[in-house]
Amino acid sequence: MNSLLHVENLVAGWERPATPPVSLALDAGEILGLTGPNGVGKSTLLAAFAGRARVFSGRMEQRKDLRLALQTQDVPPVVGLPLSGRELLALTAAASDGLPLWLSDRLDVRLDRLSGGQRHYLALWAILQAPADLVLLDEPTNNLDAAGVAHLAAALHERARAGAGIVVVSHDAAFVEAVCDRTVVLGARDGE
Amino acid sequence: MVSELFLIPFLTGLGLAIFLPLLGCYLRLRDEWLAALAYAHVAAAGALLALVGGLAPVIVGMAAAGLAGLGKRFFAVRLTGGASYALLFLGGWSVAVLVAANQPLAERLGHAMFDGQLYFADGSQLALVAVAGLIGLLILRLLSQHLLLAHVYPDFFRVRGMKAWPIQSGFDVLAALLLALATMNMGVMGAFALVFIPPWLAFRRARNWRGGLWLAVLIGVLSYLAAFMIALGFDQPFGPILALLLISLGLVIA
Numbered sequence: 410m411n412s413l414l415h416v417e418n419l420v421a422g423w424e425r426p427a428t429p430p431v432s433l434a435l436d437a438g439e440i441l442g443l444t445g446p447n448g449v450g451k452s453t454l455l456a457a458f459a460g461r462a463r464v465f466s467g468r469m470e471q472r473k474d475l476r477l478a479l480q481t482q483d484v485p486p487v488v489g490l491p492l493s494g495r496e497l498l499a500l501t502a503a504a505s506d507g508l509p510l511w512l513s514d515r516l517d518v519r520l521d522r523l524s525g526g527q528r529h530y531l532a533l534w535a536i537l538q539a540p541a542d543l544v545l546l547d548e549p550t551n552n553l554d555a556a557g558v559a560h561l562a563a564a565l566h567e568r569a570r571a572g573a574g575i576v577v578v579s580h581d582a583a584f585v586e587a588v589c590d591r592t593v594v595l596g597a598r599d600g601e
Numbered sequence: 602m603v604s605e606l607f608l609i610p611f612l613t614g615l616g617l618a619i620f621l622p623l624l625g626c627y628l629r630l631r632d633e634w635l636a637a638l639a640y641a642h643v644a645a646a647g648a649l650l651a652l653v654g655g656l657a658p659v660i661v662g663m664a665a666a667g668l669a670g671l672g673k674r675f676f677a678v679r680l681t682g683g684a685s686y687a688l689l690f691l692g693g694w695s696v697a698v699l700v701a702a703n704q705p706l707a708e709r710l711g712h713a714m715f716d717g718q719l720y721f722a723d724g725s726q727l728a729l730v731a732v733a734g735l736i737g738l739l740i741l742r743l744l745s746q747h748l749l750l751a752h753v754y755p756d757f758f759r760v761r762g763m764k765a766w767p768i769q770s771g772f773d774v775l776a777a778l779l780l781a782l783a784t785m786n787m788g789v790m791g792a793f794a795l796v797f798i799p800p801w802l803a804f805r806r807a808r809n810w811r812g813g814l815w816l817a818v819l820i821g822v823l824s825y826l827a828a829f830m831i832a833l834g835f836d837q838p839f840g841p842i843l844a845l846l847l848i849s850l851g852l853v854i855a
Contacts, residue, residue, distance in 0.1 A: 461760070476761070485754060491810055492753070492809065492810050500750045536757060
């Protein structure tokens with residue numbers, strides 16, 4: 410299999426099916442956007458790619474020995490924890506090279522003393538730059554200002570050029586349009 | 602300390618004052634500080650039952666706490682929100698007090714563990730604390746990155762195919778054994794004070810995780826030294842003096 414990820418008519422969910430049937434393939438160096446209305450199952454599909462959600466029907470293949478990195482919408486629980494940005498990056502073996510200046514000079518500050526946007530971007534960076542073949546990002550632009558969104562777009566292109574495949578779930582149509590090579594729009598399941 | 606009579610208890614307590622705050626940092630990371638009280642009480646109950654049954658209290662106390670740490674995982678689904686620790690704590694306390702109240706043989710050891718007397722430690726206990734402390738520190742060092750990663754990025758941890766249960770159960774058993782050992786030597790509340798207060802203060806003040814570990818150990822050791830001297834100088838039980846010192850320090854710093 411040449412693709413990193415290949416799915417055909419995949420229906421995923423938790424206790425019951427929660428996504429419409431989806432077919433897609435992702436190669437190394439590609440950025441794929443997943444969009445659609447709220448509740449259509451974008452995050453569930455991402456969780457299925459990561460092996461967390463249940464596959465009810467269809468087929469999913471991943472390249473052998475694929476290293477995954479998954480960013481969810483859950484905020485890392487760092488409030489009250491004496492953990493610096495540098496230590497956070499070390500946990501996922503992410504490099505700090507390429508961080509924006511407004512973060513690179515704050516790497517030794519505790520995460521719970523950064524602003525919400527700074528903390529979110531650093532937490533995202535730790536996943537994005539972790540050694541991985543396939544990077545799965547769920548609503549990465551949440552809590553980011555315009556400068557953060559612009560830097561993220563450049564970082565995604567850089568990561569893809571380095572050979573990673575990236576799947577981005579986002580409600581931000583402009584961001585998906587600007588960043589992704591292809592977009593899959595999820596519609597409601599039949600009967601809903 | 603001048604007297605050799607107190608040298609062995611002093612060194613035993615010093616070893617505990619180094620590794621208990623470190624252990625406490627990881628318990629606090631996992632929001633499981635109540636585990637310290639639970640394991641300490643289970644260890645006390647096990648030790649008192651062992652005394653009545655003619656067995657070695659230290660071994661049985663550690664075994665009881667170790668089993669509690671190992672068994673916790675099997676009840677985790679039903680006993681959420683710290684309920685398992687609360688039940689272990691109450692169960693251990695009830696058994697320990699009942700045994701001490703009804704068995705004259707167990708009464709003295711019961712008082713020592715609940716009053717927090719350090720001065721009964723002998724050479725074998727010092728050796729046990731030294732060996733267990735060193736092994737515990739090595740294991741903590743090995744588990745540290747995994748425990749932090751599993752806490753901060755549980756999903757990333759899972760998608761990398763890392764199994765959480767060996768790390769969590771390994772830590773639970775380690776915590777239970779070290780706390781049991783500490784309970785046998787400095788009492789339930791002395792051990793709890795060193796597990797809870799230094800990490801609490803260090804988490805508030807430290808600039809990073811590594812600094813937090815060092816700060817917790819520093820607070821633990823300095824408080825221990827002061828408590829040992831005060832308790833010895835004024836002929837007071839060690840545990841309450843240590844707890845009061847740490848509380849005072851906590852209120853000043855916090």
